[in-house]
Structures are given as C-alpha cells and as structure tokens.
Amino acid sequence: MARYDFGAGIADYVVQPSDGLWAIAPGATLTFWSAADGGTQYxxxxxxADAPVTQVTADEQGFVPAFRGPDGVAGMWADAGGASxxxxxxxxxGDAGGTVSGSVRDWLNVRDYGAQGDNVSDDTAAIQAALAAxxxxxxxxxxxxxxxTSAPLTIPPAVTLMGTHSNLMAVVGLTDPPCYIKPLPAFAGTAVIEFLDQINGGYSTTSAEHRVLNVMIDGADLPGPxxxxxxxxxxxxxxxxxxxxIRRVTGAGVHTEANEGAFPYSWRLTRVMVDNCGWHGVALEVMTDITLVDCQTIGNGANGFEIANAANSHAIGCRAEWNTGHGFHLTGNWATGTGSGGMLLGDCSTDRNGQHGVLVDATGNPPIQIENLHTRRDGRNLGAGGGGYAGLACTAATVPVLVGNVTCYPGVDDDGTGANSPQYGTRFAGCTYVSVASGFLHAATAGWSDGGGNAVLRRGPNIGERTGTTAAPVDAFAEAWAAAGNFTVGGYFATxxxxxxGQWNIWSPTATALNLGGAGGGIAIAEGANARMGVATLAAGTVTVANTSVTADTRVLPFRQAVGGTPGHLSVTxxxxxxxxxxxxxxxxxxxxxxxxIEPA
Structure with a gap:
C-alpha cells in the first residue's frame, strides 16, 4: 500500500493556548496516534528525505514540515503534549482528509472518517474525529x-451534529430507516453526548453555540445506571x-448542572422527546433563560421535567406523561435579588404521571405563571390512586404562583385497570401566595383542596368542580370563591x-352611607332567643327580656307594636x-x- 503525504500545507501549524488565546507553538514535537485518546502510536x-523518523518537530514558525505517514494510513491523531x-x-x-481543492470543508460526513453505521462496529473514534476536524x-x-459508541461523544463549541431524522417513540412494526446513536454494552462514561465548558474542554473562548439536530439516542444496551x-x-x-x-438511557435524558459555580445558560429545546429513561426526563439545574417548545417526556423513572430555578424561562406546549414521579416539578431556590426571575408554563399538559401532574414547591420571590394547564389522570400512585396527589399542587411554595386557567380530568390506565385518579384536581398547602383565576376541576375526591397553612389563597369565580368517575360525575358547580383580601369596585357592584x-364594614362618613333603594325595600333582622330584634308584652307596665347579646353600650330601641291598656312613655334599663x-x-x-x-361603631 502507498504512503500518504502529511504536513507542509497552509493549515499545518501547531498552536497552543496562551493568555486565553490560541498562539503558534514553534519547535513543538509531534507524535502520531491511532485514536483521540489512548490508541497505538504510529x-x-x-x-x-525518506529517512525513518518516529516523530516530527515544528519549525521556528510552528510550521509542520512535510513527512510521509505509515503505509495506507490517510489520517492520524497528532499529539503536541497538550491535553488533547x-x-x-x-x-x-482526496476527500478523506476533509479538504477539497485546498479549502476547509464545513460539512463533514462521518462515513469519510471511517464510521460504519452498521449497528455492530464501534464508531466512537470516527465520529469524534469528524467532530474534532x-x-x-x-x-x-x-x-x-x-x-x-463505547465512550461519550464531545461536541466542540459552534459545531452541529446532524442526522437525517429522529424517530420518536418506538412503535411495533415501524419501518423508518435507522438513524441513531446506540451505546454498546461496554460503554464507559456518564453521558452519550457531552458538552464541555471552557475549563474542562480547554477551549480558548466560552463554550457556546453547540447544536444537535435530527438525532436519536437509543440507550437500550447501556450496562448500568x-x-x-x-x-x-x-x-x-x-x-x-x-x-x-433520547430513549432508554439509564440516567436523565437531558441533564445540566454546575461546574465550579457556573451553570449552563440560555438553551433552546424544540421538539425534544425523552422516552423511558432511568431518571428524570429533563433535569435542569439553575438554567437561566431556557426555552422549551413542544418537548415531551414519557415513561421516565423519576420526574418528567425537573426544573430547579429557571429564571426568565418558558415552557410552551410541552407534555409530561406516564412518568414515575411528577410530570413537571418546579423546585429549588429561585432567589430574591434583581438577577432572579420566574417562569412561564403555558399551554402544557400532563397525563397519568405517578405523582402530581405539576408540583410547585420553589422558594424565593419571583412569580411562577401557569396558563392553560391541562392535567389528566395524574396521581396514578402505582395504580392505587389516592396519596394526596393532584393535577396541580403547590406545597410550601414561597414564590407567588399565578394560575390563569387549569383543568383536571380523572381516569384509570389505558387498559381499564388501576384506581380512578388523581385524588384532587388542585391542592394547596403552606404557600405564601396562590391565585387561581378559572378552571374546571374533576377528580376522585375533590376538585379543589385547601390543605391549610396558606397565607393567601385566592379562588376565582369561574371554577367548576366535579367528583367521582367520568361516567358518573357528581357536580359541585356552586362552590364559594375567595378574594382573600379587600375587594374594591370602582363603579357599581350589582348582584x-x-x-x-362575616362582618360588613361601611366606612363612608356620609349620612347616607347605607341606602336601601326601591319601593318596598328594607331591612330584615332575625328574631328569636338572644336575637337583635323581637317583641314582648308589657304586664302592669313592664317586661324583662332575657338576651345575652346585650352589652353595656347597646342601644335598645323600643316601639309600641299594639296598644293595650293605658299607654305610657317607654324607657329601658x-x-x-x-x-x-x-x-x-x-x-x-x-x-x-x-x-x-344596635351597637355603636
């Protein structure tokens, strides 16, 4: 086989990080290897001059001189003594090197780097080589x-990994052509795909602008949790x-966390499906400015969406179904400073999650806004129902929770088994401020449940309730609503x-503070034992009325109802x-x- 020519190209320079920037490395010694990490040295x-050498040294400008590689080897991993x-x-x-007519290619096919995609060969090194190039x-x-793959794939900053399409949930008889990354049983690592920050990746700039498009990850063969x-x-x-x-990985589908006090920031997830993974579907820790659009988590081993502080973020049109834990869990400390912020959960839905459909137990001061939430059959509780679970629950939340419209509809498993759930449509306990404007709440035990300990719990007038099964519901459409504070009307309040x-107070200083309008209108006061109005008959000009509601300041107003005997002037003691x-x-x-x-005010 022929030897290929290396070096002496316009792009063949050795560079290294220096003062936060990449600089030329004169005199650097290069060795060559079969893999990005480990492997065999060439x-x-x-x-x-065709003299045998085992390594190559860059000249005083960092330029790599011409040399020839081993027989039949068209590409190698160069090591200049750095971290990678x-x-x-x-x-x-030809094409194998990633250049065409001397120009750098910006569209690299992993097959050109040796990837087979045959469901057998280990394509880790080939795919990683394409990503690095x-x-x-x-x-x-x-x-x-x-x-x-047998190890994590690392996508460098501003590089896109793109497939032909992503299959969604596995369907029996599905004939779509396979297009996925599937770790081998011998896989070693914490994630199938990793993004590294500037610290761990050794990048010269902030790690940013990574893209994954039209890609499926199938973790069915992963060996451990x-x-x-x-x-x-x-x-x-x-x-x-x-x-x-992302389906059947043994951890989370998508997982972000801290490194040396810094967190991922400002991500966009669109049409992301996480199916039957071992932990949370999507687990985000302090992810500021995230946007989730049309994302679905189904059948995961913990919560569908575990979101711990997502200041200034949105989840729009997302679904959480059949997860073992909660569908959506908004939790953690959302802080109190000027840099803190809340989240909008809009047009989202839940179905048959094991615990609450949506649980908010976050602390801090920024508001959580929930609009048009549709919950269904949550609180499955391993098929037993009950457990105090609800379609929407807020427990010990200090963040203000504002709910525009929420619905809950109960049910059992798709095959007709399991208990009717959830137990409650909504349930609130120990919260600082919760306001629910409207909704229709149908649940096994109660549509609306006040668990107590809430500082302010506002219930709007447009909330209907039902209990029982969907086939034989019991309506409770005339339940009371609570403003939980002053109710001020600028104009007329007509009912x-x-x-x-409770007690009514009229604070107007005008002489006509209370007006009873309309001919025939008046005041009716209940009579009876210890009442505030009644009648009695004088005997020999006197009568004593037993009444424990009389105080030292009570004004007693006597009137003659019917004349008897010789009338006189009336007085009271x-x-x-x-x-x-x-x-x-x-x-x-x-x-x-x-x-x-009458009592004085």
Missing amino acids: TDLLDA RAWMSARNA CPMGGIVYLPAGAYR GVDGIRAAGNIQNVALRDVT ASGQSD KVAGTSFTITSSSTTDTSTVAWVL
Missing part, C-alpha cells in the same frame, strides 16, 4: 444508520437541541342576591350580658312592644 514515519490531540489528514488522500459553524453529518443522554456542566451557552429523541357569614327591661310610665299599660338592639 512510529513508522519518513521525513522529506488534533486530527491530521493526508494532503493527497469540523470548523466552528460547520456540520458533522450522520447518514442513515445505527452508530454504536446513571448514563445520561446529553449532559452539560458549567458555563455552556446558547445550545440548541431540535428534533432530538341578584348575596350572602355573607340593661343588665349587660343578661337582659334588658322595658318600662312604661303607666302601670296599667299592657301594650305589645317591639325592640331593636
């Missing part, structure tokens, strides 16, 4: 195939995942009828807490008298 090299190796292609190996802004392309589909730790910004499916079991006596100036007065008790 020592059968020839210099420009760089892929170096032969100048005369790809310039910033370029695309590494996965043609249709099943690409097996804790392997995520996509994982990122540290300051990794502006990542986009679009039309990505056909009204009731109150009181015994506070016991009685009052009405006396006529005529000892032969036997009139029936009426009385009203």
